[in-house]
Amino acid sequence: MPTMIYATKKLEKLIPKMITVDAAVETSPLGKWNATVFLVDRKKCWLFTNGLTKYSVILPNVKTADHAQIETLFKNTFVNQLIYDGIIVDFEALTSSMGQLRFMRTDNDRVTTGFQNQRVYELEVWKEEFRTLEHMPMTDLANRMNGIPIHIGKSKRFADFTDAICEMKKALSVAI
Numbered sequence: 001m002p003t004m005i006y007a008t009k010k011l012e013k014l015i016p017k018m019i020t021v022d023a024a025v026e027t028s029p030l031g032k033w034n035a036t037v038f039l040v041d042r043k044k045c046w047l048f049t050n051g052l053t054k055y056s057v058i059l060p061n062v063k064t065a066d067h068a069q070i071e072t073l074f075k076n077t078f079v080n081q082l083i084y085d086g087i088i089v090d091f092e093a094l095t096s097s098m099g100q101l102r103f104m105r106t107d108n109d110r111v112t113t114g115f116q117n118q119r120v121y122e123l124e125v126w127k128e129e130f131r132t133l134e135h136m137p138m139t140d141l142a143n144r145m146n147g148i149p150i151h152i153g154k155s156k157r158f159a160d161f162t163d164a165i166c167e168m169k170k171a172l173s174v175a176i
Contacts, residue, residue, distance in 0.1 A: 001025075001026055001027060001029075001099045002025065002028065002099045002100045002101065002102045003027060003028040003030065003033065003099055003100070003101050004032045004102055004104055005034070005101055005103050006032060006033070006034050006035070006103075006105070006106055006107040006109065007019065007035050007036075007103055007104070007105065007106060008034070008035065008113070008116075009106055011035055011036055011046070012106065014044070015103060017067075018067060018070070018103045019104065020102050020104060021105070022102070022104075028098050029174065030050060030053075030098065030171055030172070031050060031053075031171070032050075032052075032107070033049065033050050033051065034049050034051060035047065035048050035049075036049075036113075036120070038120045040123075040133045043060070043061045043133050044062050045059060045060045045062065045138075046058070046059040047116055047120060047123075048074065048078075049115055049116050050164075050168065051109060051112050052167070052171055053164055053167035053170075053171050054112070054152065054167065055164040055167065056115075056116075056119055056146055056164065057074070057078050057081050058142050059073055059074065059077055060136070061133060070101070071100065071101045075094075075098065078094075079095075080139060081142050081146075082094075082172075084139045084140075084142075085168075087165070087169055087172065089172060089176065093176045094172075094176060097176055115150070119145050122144075122145060122148075123145075126141055126144070145164070146165045146168075147164075148164075149161045149162070150163060150164060152167065
């Protein structure tokens with residue numbers, strides 16, 4: 001089963017050849033992802049956010065030449081981020097459950113887009129701490145983002161707050 005990645009309009013303009021217009025098919029057990037682009041020192045970075053868990057992964061300094069290997073880059077960065085966050089998974093099992101990546105047009109998921117906008121804002125604040133892209137530890141910054149308490153669901157109880165790392169652990173235990 002392929003993993004659907006819904007690109008924002010901003011990212012769609014950068015990768016028009018990668019966007020598939022196929023009807024949405026059944027997606028991987030981890031669900032869909034949303035991707036957006038942001039700039040650090042005039043270099044394009046991509047932020048991927050899982051729709052179910054709000055888990056974020058950052059690909060820094062993505063160039064046009066990297067578009068051909070974006071699937072490998074994403075999967076390697078995703079596994080490295082999981083390991084950094086203390087989630088140990090089998091690389092082969094994870095990549096086989098994710099299947100092939102398919103970039104789709106935006107799905108206008110306002111909840112996930114709101115999470116991404118908040119994460120990009122937090123990165124803007126942390127940018128002041130490091131000044132340049134070369135000094136920004138992206139795995140550490142993604143770990144900070146994934147460790148921030150979030151609320152998933154409709155309940156209003158304080159006890160229902162969680163973080164993206166815990167949610168991803170739950171999703172991976174079911175998916176793999």
